[in-house]
Amino acid sequence: MVIKYFNIINNMINTNKGLAQDRKLSNNAAHLTAGTLRGAGEDVIDYSREEAAVDIELLKKSRVVITGCGGFYEGAQMLVRCGVGEIIVIDPDVVDNTNLCRQGYLPRQVGMNKVDAMGECLKQINPAVKFKGYAVKLQDLTPEQEEEIFSTAAVAIFTTDSFAAQAYGNKIVLKYQIPAIWAGFGEASLFSEIFFYIPGVTPACFRCATSTRYEINEEFVAKHGKEYHASSAGNTIFHSALLDAQMGMLIMAILHNKVDGKSFSGWFGDYFDHNFIHTKVNPMGHKEGFDKTFAGVKDVFVFHSRWQHINREIPPKYPTPCPDCCGTDVAQ
Numbered sequence: 001m002v003i004k005y006f007n008i009i010n011n012m013i014n015t016n017k018g019l020a021q022d023r024k025l026s027n028n029a030a031h032l033t034a035g036t037l038r039g040a041g042e043d044v045i046d047y048s049r050e051e052a053a054v055d056i057e058l059l060k061k062s063r064v065v066i067t068g069c070g071g072f073y074e075g076a077q078m079l080v081r082c083g084v085g086e087i088i089v090i091d092p093d094v095v096d097n098t099n100l101c102r103q104g105y106l107p108r109q110v111g112m113n114k115v116d117a118m119g120e121c122l123k124q125i126n127p128a129v130k131f132k133g134y135a136v137k138l139q140d141l142t143p144e145q146e147e148e149i150f151s152t153a154a155v156a157i158f159t160t161d162s163f164a165a166q167a168y169g170n171k172i173v174l175k176y177q178i179p180a181i182w183a184g185f186g187e188a189s190l191f192s193e194i195f196f197y198i199p200g201v202t203p204a205c206f207r208c209a210t211s212t213r214y215e216i217n218e219e220f221v222a223k224h225g226k227e228y229h230a231s232s233a234g235n236t237i238f239h240s241a242l243l244d245a246q247m248g249m250l251i252m253a254i255l256h257n258k259v260d261g262k263s264f265s266g267w268f269g270d271y272f273d274h275n276f277i278h279t280k281v282n283p284m285g286h287k288e289g290f291d292k293t294f295a296g297v298k299d300v301f302v303f304h305s306r307w308q309h310i311n312r313e314i315p316p317k318y319p320t321p322c323p324d325c326c327g328t329d330v331a332q
């Protein structure tokens with residue numbers, strides 16, 4: 001692993017976390033929010049301007065599941081505008097005042113479950129979108145809910161500040177064999193990271209690619225008795241929007257990988273199985289890695305990306321196989 005320390009922050013840490021925690025739902029059972037909305041309205045969006053890029057009917061039939069609806073708030077909106085027909089979000093937090101400068105929530109939504117607030121917004125963009133929100137931690141979904149949500153998901157997105165949730169997501173996508181994306185910022189938001197998994201296409205699972213962070217998290221829990229939550233220092237809504245747009249492009253490419261004739265068609269295959277993307281969002285971001293990649297180039301680069309191929313963790317390079325995927329493509 002190139003990076004030893006990863007801030008899976010996705011721009012959404014509440015500095016006012018205590019307040020949010022107090023207002024959180026206390027029940028452990030997965031709670032379908034009062035604001036649950038199903039697609040019942042009319043889709044009046046004319047998608048003709050994007051038909052060269054995407055298959056509208058495919059998008060309308062696609063379910064995207066988002067765990068953590070803070071930093072990916074803008075991304076969810078973009079998915080709905082683009083034509084994605086079904087969005088499911090899982091997030092136990094409520095909207096607080098610290099979210100207003102970096103996430104798309106409105107002052108009147110402070111105190112609401114984030115999933116409800118997001119549902120309101122998405123239904124305003126397209127009343128026909130199917131939406132469900134679960135105001136619980138990913139790990140607290142019941143097995144039945146987990147299966148209902150993920151077994152038919154087209155893509156799963158993990159953008160939480162909770163490493164435990166990100167790690168649990170890996171087990172889910174391996175189990176149901178669905179494409180997935182994990183994303184966040186590192187090093188005081190000087191650069192961003194996206195790891196993605198496409199069953200049968202990409203070579204490693206999330207745990208293979210981030211095993212050193214599993215160790216760091218385990219050490220933190222052992223030392224402090226609580227889960228590690230990364231800092232969002234230096235993060236603004238512009239950071240979120242940049243990363244969300246990149247993730248949105250990847251989601252489109254994943255959905256269209258086996259569809260011909262669109263600009264998002266055929267991005268991934270035997271010839272291109274890179275699965276870990278770093279993007280410099282500040283000229284000083286992740287300097288060592290980018291300097292190595294662009295050695296000898298005199299221009300100053302920013303907003304550019306470095307795509308890596310991360311292999312599975314299996315012997316002989318590693319002493320033991322990755323505990324989650326065991327060096328295979330399925331959950332262990």
Ligand SMILES: [Zn+2]
Nearest residue numbers: 205208322325
């Ligand atoms: Zn693995």
